[in-house]
Amino acid sequence: MIRLFVPHDLTPGAGIALDEGQSRYLAAVMRLAVGDEVAVFNGRDGEWSATLAVVGKRSVALALKAQTRPQIVGPDLDLVVALVKRARLETIIEKAAELGVRRVRLVVTERTQADHTNVARLQTIAVEAAEQTGRLDAPQVVEPLKLEKMLRAWDDRALMFCDEAGDARPVLEVLAGAQPA
Structure with a gap:
């Protein structure tokens, strides 16, 4: 349907x-x-x-x-992602929506080559992914901020940094040993 x-x-x-x-x-x-x-x-x-x-x-x-x-509320999970080339960023937004994130926070880092993006288009991609996956909500795509500014304004929620270098312990292993705040 x-x-x-x-x-x-x-x-x-x-x-x-x-x-x-x-x-x-x-x-x-x-x-x-x-x-x-x-x-x-x-x-x-x-x-x-x-x-x-x-x-x-x-x-x-x-x-x-x-x-x-009935409406159900998913996890309060944000994906913070640096601006990358358009096609890759669109794929990231689509997959984030499919996986259930509530917000996608776009950031500009020291090494970011793109300094702007079409947030309305990315929001449309997030909505289309939500329509196709059976979600009852669509993630919010937030206007890009400098990484430092986003981190200064971060609330008391846990923040996990993931690096694709491949030399870190598996995330589930790290989270299993994490102490509650």
Whole structure:
């Protein structure tokens, strides 16, 4: 079943007007018609079944039927990643969403070659990955910050540094010996 992330509140019987991109996707790409079913979620109200109530060239309206899954909150897990080349960064965002991170924090390090990125595009990739994996939320992609600034503002949550050099102990072994804070 097709799943869509929507910003709207989800309540029984509510109607939802989809944006132009989602409308085009359902009507022109997937060729759905009035009465066809989709699933929608917003990260707050769980997953709901909906039927296409109106199908036009540039607009599709949904009618919500019933909640199919209650909202669950995943782990409060952030991925902090330095800006890398666009294609690689897009893959990292997609995989992070698939693995369940709540936020992707982009940072600029001393050796970062790219100093900017299209955060809106990365957010779209995160949403699409969430739609495909069955998540009930989509991770937030945070605007890039200098690494030092991000670290200075870090709260009291645990921070784990991973280096791909390959000479460190396995992460599960390290975490098993960690002392609670």
